Amino acid sequence: MFGLKYLKNVATLKLNPILCIGCGMCVMVCPHQVFMLVKTKAQIVAFNQCMECGGCARNCPTSAITVNAGVGCATAVIQGTLRGTAASCDCDSSTGGCCN
Numbered sequence: 001m002f003g004l005k006y007l008k009n010v011a012t013l014k015l016n017p018i019l020c021i022g023c024g025m026c027v028m029v030c031p032h033q034v035f036m037l038v039k040t041k042a043q044i045v046a047f048n049q050c051m052e053c054g055g056c057a058r059n060c061p062t063s064a065i066t067v068n069a070g071v072g073c074a075t076a077v078i079q080g081t082l083r084g085t086a087a088s089c090d091c092d093s094s095t096g097g098c099c100n
Contacts, residue, residue, distance in 0.1 A: 013044065016066075022039075
């Protein structure tokens with residue numbers, strides 16, 4: 001995973017297996033292979049790799065996935081890439097900001 005490290009056990013990602021229909025959209029859109037289809041349902045197999053981009057939740061047709069997307073530096077990196085600008089999460093780089 002490109003040598004990136006995330007804080008362990010802090011992602012807001014949740015999957016409700018009762019609502020999951022096994023369509024596989026989460027597997028297709030997740031950039032860090034957080035999900036896997038096991039039999040007929042999605043499962044979270046790499047929770048700590050979740051960068052909370054929100055792609056899985058936005059593409060889940062049954063709302064089986066929830067995540068507090070739009071937080072932290074993952075969003076700053078995504079927005080910077082989309083806008084063609086540097087990542088900015090309004091951290092103070094002089095104090096070891098989060099996007100350095």
